[in-house]
Amino acid sequence: MKSLDESDFAIVGLGLMGGSLALALRAQNACKSIVAIDRDADVCARALARGVVDQAGADLTLAASADVIVLATPVRTILAQLSRVGGIAPPGAVVIDLGSTKREIVRAMDALPAHAQPIGGHPMCGKEVAGFDAADANLFRGVTFVLTPLACTAPPTLAFVRSMVEAIGARPLVIDAARHDRLVAATSHLPFALAAMLMATASDWARDDELFDALAASGFRDTSRLAASDTAMMLDILLTNRDHVAGAIRACSRRLDQLADAIAQGDENALRGILEDSARRRRALFKS
Amino acid sequence: MKSLDESDFAIVGLGLMGGSLALALRAQNACKSIVAIDRDADVCARALARGVVDQAGADLTLAASADVIVLATPVRTILAQLSRVGGIAPPGAVVIDLGSTKREIVRAMDALPAHAQPIGGHPMCGKEVAGFDAADANLFRGVTFVLTPLACTAPPTLAFVRSMVEAIGARPLVIDAARHDRLVAATSHLPFALAAMLMATASDWARDDELFDALAASGFRDTSRLAASDTAMMLDILLTNRDHVAGAIRACSRRLDQLADAIAQGDENALRGILEDSARRRRALFKS
Numbered sequence: 001m002k003s004l005d006e007s008d009f010a011i012v013g014l015g016l017m018g019g020s021l022a023l024a025l026r027a028q029n030a031c032k033s034i035v036a037i038d039r040d041a042d043v044c045a046r047a048l049a050r051g052v053v054d055q056a057g058a059d060l061t062l063a064a065s066a067d068v069i070v071l072a073t074p075v076r077t078i079l080a081q082l083s084r085v086g087g088i089a090p091p092g093a094v095v096i097d098l099g100s101t102k103r104e105i106v107r108a109m110d111a112l113p114a115h116a117q118p119i120g121g122h123p124m125c126g127k128e129v130a131g132f133d134a135a136d137a138n139l140f141r142g143v144t145f146v147l148t149p150l151a152c153t154a155p156p157t158l159a160f161v162r163s164m165v166e167a168i169g170a171r172p173l174v175i176d177a178a179r180h181d182r183l184v185a186a187t188s189h190l191p192f193a194l195a196a197m198l199m200a201t202a203s204d205w206a207r208d209d210e211l212f213d214a215l216a217a218s219g220f221r222d223t224s225r226l227a228a229s230d231t232a233m234m235l236d237i238l239l240t241n242r243d244h245v246a247g248a249i250r251a252c253s254r255r256l257d258q259l260a261d262a263i264a265q266g267d268e269n270a271l272r273g274i275l276e277d278s279a280r281r282r283r284a285l286f287k288s
Numbered sequence: 289m290k291s292l293d294e295s296d297f298a299i300v301g302l303g304l305m306g307g308s309l310a311l312a313l314r315a316q317n318a319c320k321s322i323v324a325i326d327r328d329a330d331v332c333a334r335a336l337a338r339g340v341v342d343q344a345g346a347d348l349t350l351a352a353s354a355d356v357i358v359l360a361t362p363v364r365t366i367l368a369q370l371s372r373v374g375g376i377a378p379p380g381a382v383v384i385d386l387g388s389t390k391r392e393i394v395r396a397m398d399a400l401p402a403h404a405q406p407i408g409g410h411p412m413c414g415k416e417v418a419g420f421d422a423a424d425a426n427l428f429r430g431v432t433f434v435l436t437p438l439a440c441t442a443p444p445t446l447a448f449v450r451s452m453v454e455a456i457g458a459r460p461l462v463i464d465a466a467r468h469d470r471l472v473a474a475t476s477h478l479p480f481a482l483a484a485m486l487m488a489t490a491s492d493w494a495r496d497d498e499l500f501d502a503l504a505a506s507g508f509r510d511t512s513r514l515a516a517s518d519t520a521m522m523l524d525i526l527l528t529n530r531d532h533v534a535g536a537i538r539a540c541s542r543r544l545d546q547l548a549d550a551i552a553q554g555d556e557n558a559l560r561g562i563l564e565d566s567a568r569r570r571r572a573l574f575k576s
Contacts, residue, residue: 124502124503124505125505125506126505126506126507128570143505144502144503144505146503173499173502175499179497179499180503183494183497183499183500183503184503185493186489186490186493186494186500187490187494187500187503187504187505187507187508188503188505188507188508190486190489190490191486191507191508191510191511191512192507193544193547194482194486194511194544195511195566195570196547196562196563196566196567197540197543197544197547197566198478198479198482198540199566199569199570199573200543200562200565200566200569201474201478201536201539201540201543202474202475202478202536203569204539205473205474205536205539206471206474206475209467209471211461211463211467211471212471212474212475213573214412214432214461215412215432215434215468215471215472215475215476216475216573217412217413217414217431217432217475217476218413218414219414219475219476219479219480219513219514220475220476220479221574222479222510222511222513222514223479223482223483223510223511223513223514224479224570224573225507225510225511225570226507226510226511227566227567227569227570228567228570228571228574229567230567231560231563231564231567234563235556235559235560235563238551238559239551239554239556239559242551242552242554243552245548245551246548246549246551246552248489248490248493249544249545249547249548249551250544250545250548251489251492251493252485252486252489252544253541253544253545253548255485255488255489256481256482256485256537256538256540256541256544257537257538257541259481259484259485259537260481260533260534260537260538260541261534263526263527263530263533263534263537264530264531264534266527266530268523268527271523271526271527272519272523274484274488275484275519275522275523276519277488278483278484278485278487278488278515279484279515279516279517279518279519281487281488281491281515282416282483282487282512282513282515282516283516285487285501285504285512286509286516
């Protein structure tokens with residue numbers, strides 16, 4: 001197997017994630033070459049002009065000579081592309097994705113022909129802005145980069161991907177796809193759902209009041225930030241993690257109803273217990 | 289009526305808000321003197337040593353010669369202090385508070401003797417850390433500072449308080465106490481409730497999984513930030529705005545249940561509509 005710096009990369013989808021990966025690999029001079037595959041000709045032209053990639057175009061077959069094929073599109077596009085990648089990837093090619101849910105992707109990877117070396121990936125970072133223009137060579141710095149190997153993933157493939165993750169400044173974390181999807185429902189998808197429903201509820205609540213904007217301060221700004229996330233991306237995430245996301249949202253909704261009851265009843269002791277517990281957990285989680 | 293720079297201030301409660309006000313007034317050299325009233329002798333000593341205030345102690349009667357008495361304690365402490373301030377405030381003294389709910393405070397201010405000049409105040413800023421050590425002379429910069437005058441608040445008092453707000457870099461916004469309380473239930477108290485219940489739900493969801501911390505990234509960090517808010521302060525806020533807060537939480541909880549249903553059923557069109565609407569509203573609200 002080639003080393004990272006001898007490898008030719010194909011990055012499919014030059015949005016926030018794929019664009020940031022291209023920028024990070026280039027900034028570190030970490031690989032031999034990068035071809036970008038994106039349906040947006042403008043993005044391809046800009047990436048070429050900036051020297052971020054060596055070649056760019058819309059056709060997935062541009063990946064035919066790559067040592068590493070990175071699928072950096074929304075989850076359901078990754079699933080569709082995986083059904084074509086098997087016929088394009090050269091023998092021994094590493095196939096990795098950057099999708100935010102892993103069970104369905106790993107299942108689709110399992111159906112790849114035996115000559116491909118698939119592994120799931122999920123860098124735990126993001127922004128509420130999407131697209132190549134928001135890409136950042138430092139997006140992955142200090143970030144947990146989840147890797148979900150398959151039964152067929154060879155140890156050298158895992159070692160190779162670890163070296164890629166470390167080259168862009170992230171911390172590899174090997175974890176089972178099912179465990180990943182269950183955890184991110186609570187750490188990532190539930191926060192998005194709360195931000196979106198906060199925005200909807202507050203807008204409706206203050207519909208006829210032009211002072212809403214003036215009274216939406218930093219607390220509202222931070223808590224609602226994720227509501228601005230790219231809808232196409234989030235739709236794919238939620239729909240490929242339906243059981244866990246619906247479960248986490250309903251669990252939170254029940255807690256909110258209990259909180260509303262305690263507030264409405266003026267049950268100060270119950271309320272203090274609930275709020276102190278959350279405050280203590282939040283301070284412990286981000287104590288550094 | 290004296291001008292701002294001729295005025296002696298008494299700031300009751302030298303926490304994040306009162307401490308920041310003292311620092312801001314001092315940094316701008318905006319008033320003649322500041323006496324701090326705080327039950328924490330250490331805080332008083334530190335504020336004196338840093339030259340932030342001219343005098344400090346635990347006794348509310350230290351406000352007896354002040355031109356302006358600022359109540360910067362939690363809301364229910366403000367309510368208790370207002371019942372004593374009437375007997376302490378000299379004739380013509382401005383009595384203002386920095387509490388986050390206004391209806392109960394304005395009602396208590398209405399019971400002050402006629403020689404006091406009361407007005408409600410609420411700077412729309414904060415941090416998830418409390419106390420004098422977190423105080424910041426720039427906390428109010430560019431922030432909306434709500435003022436809720438009473439029927440008895442004289443125009444010169446309102447003008448004086450406006451000049452104070454502007455001196456510390458904030459933007460005065462005069463608004464009715466009832467309207468304020470209804471709006472902040474959605475813009476401030478609901479975000480806190482969501483952050484706290486996110487923290488509780490996610491902790492419980494991932495109770496037996498030591499990887500929870502590694503997978504809690506920037507999205508979780510921002511959405512849960514307010515959960516770390518000072519419990520005593522938040523308890524007072526929620527309990528003095530019970531009707532609106534319980535209503536806003538229940539409205540949000542119903543939306544979350546609808547969202548969970550759409551996700552569980554895989555109702556892509558409904559889901560896209562909901563998420564696009566929230567994303568559009570969020571981008572419009574913080575477009576700058």
